[in-house]
Amino acid sequence: xxxxxxxxxPIYRAVWLSFTDKLVGYPERFVGLRNYIYLAxxxxxHAVVRNSFxxxxxxxxxxxxxxxxxxxxxxxxxxxxxxxRGLMLLPWITSTVIVALTWRWMxxxxxxxxxxxxxxxxxxxxSRPLAxxxxxxxxxxxxxxxxxxxxxxxxxxxxxxxxxxxxGELYEAASVDGAGxxxxxWHITLPGLKxxxxxxxLLTFIFTINDFNIIYVMTRGxxxxxxxxxxxxSYEVAFNQLRWGRGVTISIFAVxxxxxxxxxxxRYLLRERTA
Amino acid sequence: xxxxxxATVLGLAAFVLIVxxxxxxxxxxxxxxxxxxxxxxxxxxPRPFTWENYTSLWLETRFPLxxxxxxxxxxxxxxITTVIACLSGYAVARLRFPGREVVATLILVxxxxxxxxxxxxxxRVLAELGATNSLIALFLAYPTFTVPFCTWLLxxxxxxxxxxxxxxxxxxxxxxxxxLVRVLLPLAAPGIVASAIFAFTLSWNEFxxxxxxxxxxxxxxxxxxxxxxxxxxxxxWGQLMAASVITTVPVVALYMFIHRWMVEGLAAGSVKG
Numbered sequence: 331x332x333x334x335x336x337x338x339x340p341i342y343r344a345v346w347l348s349f350t351d352k353l354v355g356y357p358e359r360f361v362g363l364r365n366y367i368y369l370a371x372x373x374x375x376h377a378v379v380r381n382s383f384x385x386x387x388x389x390x391x392x393x394x395x396x397x398x399x400x401x402x403x404x405x406x407x408x409x410x411x412x413x414x415r416g417l418m419l420l421p422w423i424t425s426t427v428i429v430a431l432t433w434r435w436m437x438x439x440x441x442x443x444x445x446x447x448x449x450x451x452x453x454x455x456x457s458r459p460l461a462x463x464x465x466x467x468x469x470x471x472x473x474x475x476x477x478x479x480x481x482x483x484x485x486x487x488x489x490x491x492x493x494x495x496x497x498g499e500l501y502e503a504a505s506v507d508g509a510g511x512x513x514x515x516w517h518i519t520l521p522g523l524k525x526x527x528x529x530x531x532l533l534t535f536i537f538t539i540n541d542f543n544i545i546y547v548m549t550r551g552x553x554x555x556x557x558x559x560x561x562x563x564s565y566e567v568a569f570n571q572l573r574w575g576r577g578v579t580i581s582i583f584a585v586x587x588x589x590x591x592x593x594x595x596x597r598y599l600l601r602e603r604t605a
Numbered sequence: 606x607x608x609x610x611x612a613t614v615l616g617l618a619a620f621v622l623i624v625x626x627x628x629x630x631x632x633x634x635x636x637x638x639x640x641x642x643x644x645x646x647x648x649x650x651p652r653p654f655t656w657e658n659y660t661s662l663w664l665e666t667r668f669p670l671x672x673x674x675x676x677x678x679x680x681x682x683x684x685i686t687t688v689i690a691c692l693s694g695y696a697v698a699r700l701r702f703p704g705r706e707v708v709a710t711l712i713l714v715x716x717x718x719x720x721x722x723x724x725x726x727x728x729r730v731l732a733e734l735g736a737t738n739s740l741i742a743l744f745l746a747y748p749t750f751t752v753p754f755c756t757w758l759l760x761x762x763x764x765x766x767x768x769x770x771x772x773x774x775x776x777x778x779x780x781x782x783x784x785l786v787r788v789l790l791p792l793a794a795p796g797i798v799a800s801a802i803f804a805f806t807l808s809w810n811e812f813x814x815x816x817x818x819x820x821x822x823x824x825x826x827x828x829x830x831x832x833x834x835x836x837x838x839x840x841x842w843g844q845l846m847a848a849s850v851i852t853t854v855p856v857v858a859l860y861m862f863i864h865r866w867m868v869e870g871l872a873a874g875s876v877k878g
Contacts (some may be wrong), residue, residue, distance in 0.1 A: 341718075343726035401653050403616035405729045406609060414617060416864045418624050423860045425810035427828040428849045431835065435634070435846075442642045443842055445630045452648060479627070533717075540719035543812045547832060561721035562814075569817065581722045592717045596710060 365579040374555050375563070375580070382559040382584075384470060385545070386538040389477040390531060393582070396478070397485025397530075402515075404486065405493050413588060422483040431549035433476035437462040466556030469549050473557050475545050485530050492526040493519060525598070532595040536588060540581075560584045635659070635846035642842050653853070658843035659851075668848055670823060671830035675852075678743045678826055679808040685744065686751040691797060693752075693809040694759030695785055699768070709760065716753035720813050723749070729819055742818040747808045754807070755800040762796030763789065802863050806856055827852050 332372030369375045404415055413457050419589040421429065439461035450456040496518065504514050542561035545551060551558035551566065558566070562583060568577025634642060635658050637651040662668050696702075697709050727746060729738065736742045766789060772785040790797065812828040819825050822833070831852070834845050 339726075339730060340685075341723070341726070343729060399616065400620055403613055403620060406613040407617060408610075408613075412864075414621070416861070418620055419626055419860075419864075420628065420857065423806065423856055424853055425812075425856070427810070427812045427827055427831060428853055431845065431849060432631050435842075436627055436630060442644060442648075443634070445626070463810070473809060479623070536717055537719055540721035542721050547812075561719075564725070574725060574729075578725050581725070582868045585722070587718070588722070592714055594818070595717065596713050599713060600710060 365576050366583075368576065369579055369583065369592075374558070375583075377555045378558050378560060378563045378580070381470070381555070381557060382539055385474060385477070385541070385557070385559055386535060389474050389481065389538055390534055392478045392574065393482045393485045393534065394476070394527065394531065396482045398488050400482065400486030401489035401493055404490050415490065419483045419487060421480050424480070426480060426543040427547055429480045430476055430544045433472060433479070434463075434548050437468075437472045439464065464553060466553060469553060469557050473545050473548050476548060477538065480544075481534060481538075484534075488526050488530050489523055492523045494514065496522040529595060529598050532591055532598070536591045536595065539584060539587065631849050635850050636841060637843060639843060658847040661841075662844045662847045662851075666844065667822065668827075668851075669832060671825055671827045672851070674740060674824060675809060675826040675828075676704075678740050678747070679805045681744050682747040682808040683801050683804045684752060685748055686755050687801045688795065689748065689752050690755035690759050690800060690804075691790065694756045694763055697756070698760045698763035699771070709757075712753045712756050712760075716750065716757055720750060722752055724813055724817055727814070727821070731818060737818050739819070739820050739824055743808075743811075743815060746814045746818060747811060751804040751807050758800045758803065759793070759796060762793050762800075766792050799863050802859050805859065809856060828866050866876065 397419045400418060404411055404418075407414060435443050436445040439447060439459050441459050443523045444459070445464075446462070447456070447459045453458065463472050500518050500522075501514055504518060509517070539559075540561050541559065542565065545557050545559055545562050546565070549557045555563075560583070564577045564580040567580060568574050571577075633649070633651050636654050638653075638655050638657065641651060672816070693712070697705060697712070727749070731737050731742050731745065734745075736745055740780070770792070771784050771788055774788045775781070779787065810828065811826075812832075815826045816827045816832070819829070825833070831845065831848055834841065834848065
């Protein structure tokens with residue numbers, strides 16, 4: 331009950347706050363929809379919406395593809411499969427703050443610290459260090475890669491479990507009927523994984539569209555607003571500009587999307603539980 | 606070798622490299638001297654090898670204090686979570702009461718609400734309770750995500766246990782609490798240990814709430830402290846790397862212990878991505 335209270339009460343407060351012009355240190359004043367109207371016409375907020383989608387869609391797409399690759403490779407591994415599976419899960423159990431710091435250093439423009447610059451300079455492929463994270467595209471690429479690196483093992487392991495539950499007879503029958511490996515993958519493996527692919531994609535979508543840690547630690551939303559997303563912008567407005575009403579409104583903009591995602595994924599997971 | 610074996614080995618090698626290179630980069634940097642990092646010397650393997658980043662991190666920064674705060678928070682939250690999740694997981698899995706399905710759905714939905722949505726109002730609630738700026742804020746806030754998650758996990762474990770065992774205990778004159786403690790909990794022990802380790806890891810890694818609810822530098826946890834180190838003193842790169850290594854090791858150790866259960870939990874599609 332206490333836990334429910336600690337979640338439900340804040341949600342109620344969030345909705346109320348979004349209708350006020352609460353500034354830290356001043357009493358809240360009801361302003362109706364003014365926060366919503368302000369944000370709807372705010373260029374910075376438009377960039378935030380765009381960035382959130384670019385960040386989420388590209389990392390989730392990368393995770394699905396590499397997750398499938400990882401599952402196929404592990405499925406074909408004939409020895410020490412559990413060992414390799416455990417090894418590949420390491421990024422996923424590492425704290426996101428450490429993942430973000432790690433990739434910040436991997437991409438650092440300073441050769442002694444940045445992995446890519448060190449290696450490329452050492453190999454003579456670069457004549458001077460590249461400042462990857464100083465450009466808007468480079469910074470977005472860096473945060474997507476960090477997010478992908480932490481998340482793909484979860485996809486890989488889930489898909490592997492899905493593949494292992496597909497009965498072997500299906501493949502044998504298909505081989506007898508003359509189906510090649512590509513057709514077996516397309517007509518047996520992928521349909522067999524449909525459920526797990528949908529669930530992992532929805533779950534990850536919900537958490538990625540609201541990601542804070544990786545972006546805050548790597549870029550603070552910069553350069554400019556190039557990597558600013560819902561959560562980091564909401565933090566910026568609420569805790570640096572001290573406009574709490576507007577800060578909360580930013581996160582509320584993502585709610586309809588979340589409700590849809592949560593409703594879908596709950597249906598899938600509950601059906602699985604009762605089945 | 607057959608072609609598919611060659612492809613598998615190459616694929617495995619590629620994935621192992623992708624996973625290990627970043628870890629290896631951090632680990633080697635933590636054993637390099639300031640000069641080695643600054644002038645990009647011995648980039649692949651630190652020569653000479655030094656422990657100075659670890660000793661200076663431990664003796665000259667507040668890292669030991671942050672580490673202690675993280676341990677205390679994770680342990681307290683794990684205990685609170687395990688007790689609540691065992692009771693509520695048991696209730697949903699076994700007791701017949703109206704609205705059971707609704708409760709199960711609610712638990713799942715609560716777990717899916719991202720912290721990024723809750724942090725501002727939760728901060729105000731905790732501030733009104735006078736709980737900010739101390740670890741108590743985290744003791745209260747972390748169960749909002751650990752309890753729904755661990756309950757969801759334990760419902761599955763409890764449902765998988767045969768009900769006959771418990772009914773036998775009830776027929777033999779045991780009360781329900783006795784049946785729970787003596788019969789069911791020992792059987793569910795692997796699940797409970799796994800869920801406790803999840804609670805520990807989630808608290809250990811949490812960043813957003815810790816960043817917002819606590820500003821006093823003596824009360825912050827490791828992830829927030831790391832973030833301070835990076836902006837506080839830009840030149841202590843080696844120390845930062847050492848701190849990252851020290852923070853990652855306990856989680857990896859715990860994880861090796863539960864790897865098998867964790868993968869089973871994952872397979873049930875019940876874990877955050």
